[in-house]
Structures are given as structure tokens and as C-alpha cells.
Amino acid sequence: MVDEADDAMTNLPRIGQGWDVHRLEPGGPLRLGGIDIPHDHALAGHSDADILLHAVCDAVLGAAAMGDIGEHFPDTDPQYRGADSTELLRVVVTRVREAGWRIVQIDATVIAERPKLAPHKLAMRESLARLTGAPLDRVNVKAKTAERLNAVGEGRSMEAQVVAMLLPV
Ligand code: MG
Numbered sequence: 001m002v003d004e005a006d007d008a009m010t011n012l013p014r015i016g017q018g019w020d021v022h023r024l025e026p027g028g029p030l031r032l033g034g035i036d037i038p039h040d041h042a043l044a045g046h047s048d049a050d051i052l053l054h055a056v057c058d059a060v061l062g063a064a065a066m067g068d069i070g071e072h073f074p075d076t077d078p079q080y081r082g083a084d085s086t087e088l089l090r091v092v093v094t095r096v097r098e099a100g101w102r103i104v105q106i107d108a109t110v111i112a113e114r115p116k117l118a119p120h121k122l123a124m125r126e127s128l129a130r131l132t133g134a135p136l137d138r139v140n141v142k143a144k145t146a147e148r149l150n151a152v153g154e155g156r157s158m159e160a161q162v163v164a165m166l167l168p169v
Helices: 002-010 051-063 085-098 118-132
Strands: 014-026 030-032 035-037 041-044 101-111 139-144 157-168
Touching (some): 035 118, 051 101, 051 118, 051 157, 118 139
Parallel strands (some): 101 139
Antiparallel strands (some): 014 157, 101 157
16 A cells, blocks of 8 residues: 555656745846846855855755755855856756656745846746756746845845756656
């Protein structure tokens, strides 16, 4: 009976969630979702600090029960200083595919006080679809502000939240 249950579960979708935050520093452009958005501030961190791609990595790894971005790309490793997060996500996509999973849906929320992200949502969706292999009509990016509350609302940081769904290859 246990074997039958395991077989049934093998074909079920896997859901994962990811979250990230980085601080903002003067100087643009703003790298977000693998694209450059004109802005007077940029996200700062050990890599290129692309919160959206980092949250996608964690959501995908979470769905596959394969740990987190810090395990795969330690920020103590000089190799990842200034890393292009599109490359990190490509590695994550390859690793989960090798484990038998494909990414079929991404739903993301970016929380930022400035700039207005609505004009850039389609470009971010297209970038995420290209990087993950998920169809564009199953990739969504939502933009929220923090109503001037907390560090995000005060313009000192930005956050991203992502849910990903995987199916067996
Ligand atoms: Mg990060």
C-alpha cells in the first residue's frame, strides 16, 4: 500500500515558495528579474542582488526539496561575488531537471516603493519564462508597494516572494 501511495505521489505537482530581500544603494540601473530597469538606485549584495531571481531559485529548489540558494551558491565563495543571477538560475534549472523536474508555473510578487514596476512586468515575465522554461502564460509578476511602511516602504530595500510549481519531466 505504501508503494502505491508513493507511485501516486510521484506524479503530483510540487509546490515551492521563495523570498528574498536586498538593500538599495544609490546608482542604477535596477537589476530585477534578469533585466535592467532604469532607476537611480540599485540592489546591493554579494551577487548582483537580483531579489526576484533569488526568490525564484529558492521557490524552485523548495519545490524539488533540494535545499536553498545559499547551499548551492555560498556567499562565502568568492566565485559568486558579483555573480550574474541569470547564471545562478540556469544552474538551478539544470539541477532540478537532472533530478527529474520541470518548471511549469511561476507566480511572483515584487514589493518596492519606487520605481513604478508596472511598465516592466511583461519584460520580467518574459525573462523568467526564458530562464525557467515555463510557458509565458504560466509566469506572472505582481508589483506592490509597502505603503511607505518598514524598510521597503522607506525605500531602503526591496523584497520578492515567489511560488513555483514543478511536474515530473
Ligand atoms: Mg539574495
